[in-house]
Each structure stands twice: as C-alpha cells, then as structure tokens.
Amino acid sequence: MEKYSVYSVIMAGGIGSRFWPLSRNNKPKQFLDILGTGRTLLQMTWDRLLQISDEDKIIVVTHIDYKDLVQQQLPLIKSENILLEPERKNTAPCVLYAALYIQSLDDNALMFVAPADHLILQQKNFYNDVIEGVAFIKNNPCILTLGIEVSRPDTGYGYIEYLDGMEQSNDIYSVTRFVEKPSREVALTYMNSGNYVWNSGMFLWTISTILEAYKTYASELFNIFHKYGLNKVLEAYKLCQNISVDYAILEHYPSIFVKRVDFGWSDLGTWGSVYNLINQDEHSNAILNGNNLINDTTGCMVYNNTDQVIATFGIQDLIIINTNDAILILPKSEEQSVKFILDNIRTEFGDKFI
Numbered sequence: 001m002e003k004y005s006v007y008s009v010i011m012a013g014g015i016g017s018r019f020w021p022l023s024r025n026n027k028p029k030q031f032l033d034i035l036g037t038g039r040t041l042l043q044m045t046w047d048r049l050l051q052i053s054d055e056d057k058i059i060v061v062t063h064i065d066y067k068d069l070v071q072q073q074l075p076l077i078k079s080e081n082i083l084l085e086p087e088r089k090n091t092a093p094c095v096l097y098a099a100l101y102i103q104s105l106d107d108n109a110l111m112f113v114a115p116a117d118h119l120i121l122q123q124k125n126f127y128n129d130v131i132e133g134v135a136f137i138k139n140n141p142c143i144l145t146l147g148i149e150v151s152r153p154d155t156g157y158g159y160i161e162y163l164d165g166m167e168q169s170n171d172i173y174s175v176t177r178f179v180e181k182p183s184r185e186v187a188l189t190y191m192n193s194g195n196y197v198w199n200s201g202m203f204l205w206t207i208s209t210i211l212e213a214y215k216t217y218a219s220e221l222f223n224i225f226h227k228y229g230l231n232k233v234l235e236a237y238k239l240c241q242n243i244s245v246d247y248a249i250l251e252h253y254p255s256i257f258v259k260r261v262d263f264g265w266s267d268l269g270t271w272g273s274v275y276n277l278i279n280q281d282e283h284s285n286a287i288l289n290g291n292n293l294i295n296d297t298t299g300c301m302v303y304n305n306t307d308q309v310i311a312t313f314g315i316q317d318l319i320i321i322n323t324n325d326a327i328l329i330l331p332k333s334e335e336q337s338v339k340f341i342l343d344n345i346r347t348e349f350g351d352k353f354i
Contacts (some may be wrong), residue, residue: 002143006134008053009098009108010045012070012116013063013085018019018270018338021326022305025354030116031069034274041117041268046074046324050118051127052112052134059101059115060084061094086234093240095203096214096225097233103207104230110134111210113203119277121264129261132170133204136257143213143250144204145171147197147258148265153187156269156336157198158246162258164195175256177244197260199246200267210249218243271319272335275301290322301332326353 016029021031030042039047042060049058060070064084083097095113100108110150112130133144134155147160158180162173178199182190190196195287205213214222221240228236240284241248249254266273275286283298290304293311301319304310310322317336330337345353 005056007055007102008049008112010060011114011165021323023103046115085239089242091245092243095245099210109147109207119266134240137232138267144257146200146202146261149262151192153191160199160258163169171260270335
C-alpha cells in the first residue's frame with residue numbers, strides 16, 4: 001500500500017506514576033515490557049507507526065533524562081528526531097515543539113500524534129483507520145482525532161460527543177464537545193446514548209492547520225516558541241504554561257472531527273488495565289512473572305518482579321505488585337489511589353523509592 005508523507009510523533013515524556021512500584025522516575029512505564037511480550041511499550045509503538053511513516057519520519061518527544069533510554073530501545077531512530085523537553089509541561093508545548101520541528105523539515109507534511117504507552121491489538125485495523133483519516137484530512141483541512149468505541153462505562157477516560165447521523169465518511173463525525181472523566185452514572189448514559197467515544201489522545205492534522213490553531217487559540221505559547229526557536233527550547237519551556245493540547249486547542253478549534261475506531265485499544269494507565277488484558281486463571285486471577293503460590297484467591301492482579309515467593313490465601317480483588325525495594329498492595333477498586341500513595345511516600349522518604 002502507498003505510504004503517505006506522514007510524520008508520526010510519539011509522546012514519551014511521562015513518568016507513569018500509576019504503575020508504581022515497577023515504573024520509576026529513572027525508567028517509567030513506556031520503557032518497560034509490562035506485558036511480557038519481549039518489547040517495551042515504546043518499542044511496540046515504534047513498530048506500529050512504521051506502518052504509516054518511514055523510519056526517518058518518526059519523532060519521539062521525551063524528557064531530557066530519557067535520551068539514552070530512547071536511543072537504546074530505538075536504535076534505528078535518527079538522533080535529531082529525539083526531541084528533548086527540559087521540563088514536563090503537559091502535551092500542548094510537546095505537540096507545538098514537534099510541529100515546529102516537522103515544519104522545519106517539510107511544511108506540507110501531515111502529523112500523526114500518539115502516546116507511547118497505549119496497546120493496540122488489531123494492527124491492520126489501526127493502519128486502515130489512520131490511512132482513511134489521512135485521506136479525509138487531505139480533502140478537509142481540520143483536526144481529526146481517533147475515538148474508541150465505548151464498551152463499558154469507564155470513569156478513567158475522557159469522552160468525545162459527536163453529531164450522530166452526520167457521518168462525513170468512513171465513520172468520521174463532527175465533534176460536539178470534549179468531556180472530562182465522568183462519574184459511573186454519567187459514563188453509563190454516555191455509553192447508552194450511542195454518540196460518545198473515548199478520547200484516545202491520538203490526533204491527525206496538517207502542519208499548517210495545527211500551527212495556525214496554536215497561533216489563534218494558544219497565542220502566548222506560540223509566541224514563546226516563535227521568539228526562542230528550536231535552538232533555545234530550555235528558555236522557551238521555562239515560560240510555557242503547563243497545559244494539555246485538549247484544553248489549549250481542541251476545546252476551542254471550530255473544525256474538529258472524530259473517527260470512530262475499534263482496533264483493540266487499551267490505555268495502559270493502571271494495573272487494573274493490565275489485569276483486564278492478560279490471561280486469567282479459573283479464579284479470575286491475573287498473574288505475571290516470578291514465583292507465586294496462589295491459594296483460595298480470586299480476582300487478584302499479582303506481578304512479581306523479584307526472586308521472592310509471593311504466597312496468598314483467602315483474599316480477593318487485590319492488586320499485589322512486588323519489586324526489589326517496594327511492594328504495593330491495594331484493592332483493585334482503589335487503583336487510582338496510587339498517586340496518593342506516592343505523595344505520602346515522597347513526604348515520608350523523599351524520592352528514594354520514587
């Protein structure tokens with residue numbers, strides 16, 4: 001199949017705190033083989049994007065501390081295509097940084113943006129959806145996002161409402177609004193309504209479209225980068241607002257469309273998401289790695305990253321993560337509390353275990 005002139009941008013600067021204690025500041029989850037596939041999440045994303053972009057058109061934006069990790073895990077990437085952020089300022093500066101870099105290479109390019117830590121099981125469907133999106137963008141200058149078909153009332157995702165019955169082509173619809181993570185009751189109404197999708201955080205646009213959007217709707221950010229340029233990113237980031245591209249651009253831009261997709265997507269954001277993905281035993285336990293003796297135990301997620309033995313008895317619905325210097329145990333229903341736990345650990349012990 002024909003390859004289009006698409007530059008793919010992998011956002012890989014996060015710290016993956018909800019995957020503590022396996023994910024740490026010095027090696028966060030995108031650099032880990034969490035699922036035991038032999039490839040890290042970053043490498044799996046690289047492999048996937050090679051379907052739509054040539055090697056020299058794949059760009060990784062990451063924190064300056066992770067330059068060596070990126071080069072080790074992606075030996076084929078051009079060193080100049082690793083864009084280093086001196087500070088974490090959310091996705092709006094990250095996307096603008098990448099867009100300006102791509103413009104310096106090809107101001108007629110299309111740009112596809114994807115997080116480094118997502119799982120996509122159906123690669124062919126993913127490829128077809130992106131290529132259909134590319135064809136739409138070429139004929140309709142706009143911002144296009146990929147929206148995942150809602151399969152459950154999940155409270156951990158943002159949602160996109162679209163105009164049902166107003167299909168443009170290939171399951172592409174005009175976006176009505178973006179909504180933040182809802183309560184379970186609200187999420188249930190979204191699922192039943194039929195015109196909501198999960199916000200995947202994957203976007204497609206032309207370089208001219210996204211830069212004009214920044215110039216109009218995030219002018220302060222645009223002017224900072226325009227003033228300092230690509231050679232003075234350190235100075236630029238000091239002045240950048242900490243803001244997501246959703247808030248800075250998407251909620252204001254008048255011509256946004258969503259392509260409804262279903263390609264086996266999962267946002268690997270929590271240990272609970274891993275539990276839902278991997279094989280479970282006859283007692284609904286998901287067990288990865290190490291020596292484990294599981295008895296009279298149901299519905300648990302057990303990850304053992306040590307030579308120690310984990311033995312359980314008479315428990316249910318827990319997350320148990322064991323590493324060499326830290327153990328996490330909490331109910332699956334409280335998986336979002338890991339950030340709270342980390343705050344307490346930092347207060348008590350500093351960054352030693354972070």
